[in-house]
Amino acid sequence: MMESRKRGKAARARKSRRTGLLLSGVLVAALGVGVCYGLWKGQYIAWPMGGHAGGERQQNAQAQAPKYKQAAEFEMNDLEHGWVRFEDAVMITSDGGMTWKAADAVPELEQASAADEGDMRLLHGAKTITALQYQSREYTVKQAQFWTDRIGWALVNDDGEAGGKLFITTDGGATWKAEVTGEVKEALEREKLLIEQRAAEASRYASAGQAKQAIGSEWYLMPSSVSQGDAVLVRRDKPGEVEWQGKTYALQPSGAGYFTYLPVGTDVKPGDYPIGDQTLKVLAKNFPxxxxxxxxxxxxxxxxxxxxxxxxxxxxxxxxxxxxxxxxxxxxxxxxxxxxxxxxxxxxxxxxxxxxxxxxxxxxxxxxxxxxxxxxxxxxxxxxxxxxxxxxxxxxxxxxxxxxxxxxxxxxxxxxxxxxxxxxxxxxxxxxxxxxxxxxxxxxxxxxxxxxxxxxxxxxxxxxxx
Missing domain, CATH: 2.70.70.10 (Glucose Permease (Domain IIA))
Structure with a gap:
């Protein structure tokens, strides 16, 4: 009789465990699991665990591998304002990516005209890339956007965590970061100032093409061929001095460059003169x-x-x-x-x-x-x-x-x-x-x-x- 009571107790315990597991499975299936954390950074979302065909449950206790939100596209309107779109969410920033917040839809940011944007790309040296290195791994690029020759952003093709990150570079693509640190923010501020300086300087030239040539050159002469009695405006991309006809002229900062005038007196002999990496041609002129x-x-x-x-x-x-x-x-x-x-x-x-x-x-x-x-x-x-x-x-x-x-x-x-x-x-x-x-x-x-x-x-x- 004692043995009969023991067998009944064990049977009831097994039934209780089966009932508990069944209720737990129903609860998980009904409520799902996981919470969205830092959506734009690509941190994982844990999805409801699905069973096999016919309602068969998984037999092992090992958790399903986490899945990650994948960024579909992005746009940076300038060095501060932009957005990233995921399959079911949009995140926007107004401080260069230091902070992000959810939006109902992709915002209609103020855009420059196609001509102005083309001028901007000419001026600031935008580039294209097909791959990037991050934490010793190379990723193919899904989308990239460079605002200047140093500052750019990119999405990569990756099913893991990297696929949900907006990467940023402040050194022209040599290194990439997955978030805007204080150091990155300082680089963005310096670049904003440089863009303002370049824009101010670019307005002085006859065309965007000339502005690109001048601002993109180490040395630039305006003009490079003169007559006796003329003058030359010299631009360099860094401070320094120019030696000319036995005198030294300091280059003064203005816009994004450094400048000085060189007077070509009527007594300067005709010929070719090196100015930095450029050549100034002086032509003879007859004075009545x-x-x-x-x-x-x-x-x-x-x-x-x-x-x-x-x-x-x-x-x-x-x-x-x-x-x-x-x-x-x-x-x-x-x-x-x-x-x-x-x-x-x-x-x-x-x-x-x-x-x-x-x-x-x-x-x-x-x-x-x-x-x-x-x-x-x-x-x-x-x-x-x-x-x-x-x-x-x-x-x-x-x-x-x-x-x-x-x-x-x-x-x-x-x-x-x-x-x-x-x-x-x-x-x-x-x-x-x-x-x-x-x-x-x-x-x-x-x-x-x-x-x-x-x-x-x-x-x-x-x-x-x-």
Whole structure:
């Protein structure tokens, strides 16, 4: 009888265990398991355990291998805003990927026009890739997008965890990360600043193609072929100096590059000159002769070297300090529409004797004709000088000055900021002058250069001489 009770108890225990397992199976099948964690990072989702055909359960206790959310596509509108789409979810970011949140659908982000986007890719050097390395493993790329030559994102083909990650590179694809760390965020901030600088600089060039060529080059000359008496604007992608005609010119930062003017004096010999990894070609130019007859009293003015030297010291001091950036954004204006009586570079003879080269333009006009500032700048000097009479020098930045002489009246004073087209004075005949006219020229690092280079254009758009 005792044995019969033991057998009954064991049977009831087996029945209880079977009932418990059956109830557990029903509960799992009914409720499912797993929670979605960090969806965009591709962390796994545990799915309900399915049985075999006919309702047969799995016989072993080993858990089914986890499955991962796979990213289908993504888009970064800029270095901060973008989205990633999964099969059943969309995640968006507005801080470069530091944080993500769920969205109902792919957002309609503000997009640049196709032309603008093309210009952007030209400017920033976007690239394409087919594979990437992450944690010592190579993955084929499903989709990639580069905003600059350094910053890019990618999705990879992978059934595992990597398939749900949006990878980012800040070094042009040499290394990739699966999340935006503080170091990555700093790199994004630096790149944002560089993009702003490049965009500001690119607007100065004649076209996106020229901007790409200039910004993408180690050295760039504007232009690379000039005549005697011209000037050259040099761009480099890093700071430094340029040796030219026995002088050293420091490269100053502006936009995304470093710049300086090189004056090509009328005495520079024709030929080819190396500038960094570029070659500057200087072409010969013929300068005609001009003969003037003046009164003995006027001619005697040129003999008072003491007063001339005193003025020159003031002029040199005014032109010795220039703003370390370009102060203009628009093309240069001709100050007056006068009659050209003496072009730049004429060899001038006064009363039969060689006076030297006339390194300016003489534009004859009626007494009192308003004179305009050729471009934005700061008045470096506005005063009455012995030979040039009422004179003005305007600093346009980076060592470039414009000069206005022989005026009857000054309308600005030293230190004034002027805008392109502002009236700064009136035509006159003060100083060493034979009649009402404007003596006008540009000085690049204290060397007079041909004003005809500047009118209706800027140094960023100078073209080669043939």
């Amino acid at each position: 002769k001009q003969y003037l007859q003046v009164t003995e009293e006027l001619d005697s003015m040129r003999q008072d070297t003491k007063r001339i030297d005193a003025d020159q010291k003031r002029i040199d001091a005014a032109r010795s300090k220039s703003q370390p950036d370009f102060l203009f954004t628009e093309p240069f204006l001709k100050p007056i529409e006068g009659i050209l009586t003496t072009p730049y570079g004429h060899m001038r003879y006064v009363n039969g004797k060689l006076s030297g080269s006339h390194l300016a333009l003489d534009l004859a006009a009626k007494q009192g004709t308003p004179i305009k500032a050729t471009n934005d700048g700061i008045v470096a000097l506005a005063d009455s000088l012995y030979l040039t009479g009422n004179s003005i020098y305007i600093d346009h930045g980076m060592g470039l000055f414009s000069q206005y002489a022989h005026m009857s009246e000054l309308r600005v004073k030293t230190g004034d900021r002027v805008k392109r087209g502002d009236i700064i004075g009136l035509v006159g005949s003060t100083g060493f002058s034979t009649g009402p006219h404007l003596h006008f020229t540009f000085w690049a690092h204290n060397v007079p250069v041909n004003p005809d280079l500047y009118f209706n254009t800027t140094p960023f758009q100078w073209t080669d001489k043939s």
